[in-house]
Amino acid sequence: MGLLGSAHLRLVQAVGRRLAYGTSVYEADWDVLVVLDACRPDALRAAAPEWEFIEGVETRRSVGSCSSEWLENTFQVPDHRDAVERTAMVTGNTWTDRYLDADRFALLDEVWKYAWDDDLGTVPAEALTERAVSVAREHDPDRLVVHYMQPHHPFVPDPIAGDSGMARTGEYSSETSPWVLLRQGDVSEQRVREAYEANLQYALESVELLTENVDGRVAITADHGNLFGEWGLYGHPMHTPVPALLAVPWAETTARDDGTCDPTLAPPEPLPVSRVYGAEADTDRLEALGYK
Numbered sequence: 001m002g003l004l005g006s007a008h009l010r011l012v013q014a015v016g017r018r019l020a021y022g023t024s025v026y027e028a029d030w031d032v033l034v035v036l037d038a039c040r041p042d043a044l045r046a047a048a049p050e051w052e053f054i055e056g057v058e059t060r061r062s063v064g065s066c067s068s069e070w071l072e073n074t075f076q077v078p079d080h081r082d083a084v085e086r087t088a089m090v091t092g093n094t095w096t097d098r099y100l101d102a103d104r105f106a107l108l109d110e111v112w113k114y115a116w117d118d119d120l121g122t123v124p125a126e127a128l129t130e131r132a133v134s135v136a137r138e139h140d141p142d143r144l145v146v147h148y149m150q151p152h153h154p155f156v157p158d159p160i161a162g163d164s165g166m167a168r169t170g171e172y173s174s175e176t177s178p179w180v181l182l183r184q185g186d187v188s189e190q191r192v193r194e195a196y197e198a199n200l201q202y203a204l205e206s207v208e209l210l211t212e213n214v215d216g217r218v219a220i221t222a223d224h225g226n227l228f229g230e231w232g233l234y235g236h237p238m239h240t241p242v243p244a245l246l247a248v249p250w251a252e253t254t255a256r257d258d259g260t261c262d263p264t265l266a267p268p269e270p271l272p273v274s275r276v277y278g279a280e281a282d283t284d285r286l287e288a289l290g291y292k
Helices: 003-016 041-050 067-075 078-085 125-139 178-183 189-211 279-288
Strands: 032-036 058-061 087-091 107-110 143-148 216-221 247-255
Touching: 032 189, 041 189, 041 247, 067 078, 078 087, 087 125, 107 125, 125 143, 125 189, 143 189, 178 189, 189 216, 189 247
Parallel strands: 032 143, 032 216, 087 107, 087 143
Antiparallel strands: 058 247, 216 247
């Protein structure tokens, strides 16, 4: 980003910081939360007619303009500590080990650490679904968060030439991302939108399978949106709480485990389960009440 672009971003961030952020997902009622990384409400709304499990798409306001901000403002705030302690999270997002405290969760399955696809430059959506189904069946958590990396670039079914993908260690920006290429005029907006929308459809195939293999109330949302030139910006810059970027989709459905998925993917080592959630926690509570 050139000096003019950097100055513009700083100005927008200064204005944006005066705007209120949104409402935590923990203020809503759900058993399974599907997070589609960088998904715009209009994109999910346009895709919805092709998927029976998406009955309607609302627009809500996120608590972050990028993944790291959303993670901190969702899971690291004191007001929701008890709820987080009873939440299992299955994630493909590479910022988790920098911005989350794994001990706060009932279980934190960082799928990106062992199911990264170097050829794709991201975590396949199928890997998230397999792990989420396994976690749901094996641990039956009070709440389950499944954070897919799509429709965030790289665009799996329709890659943009010149897109270097994401670094497995996580990066805030890339000099060869579709958003940089679009801002520089090296690729058309139509080309990027088509690839972005195809990536969303790719993710929704896995989400549909998830809804056929877990039980409960499912909410589908995003950590943040994605800019296609609104306010003169592209992508999802951090600390930029502008309305077009904080706008995220919200759709609700009901899921039932029909047993159509037989997961084979497993982490290289057993996942630690928090004492505050498992059987030991139940024993501790009973002892505290004088029943043991």
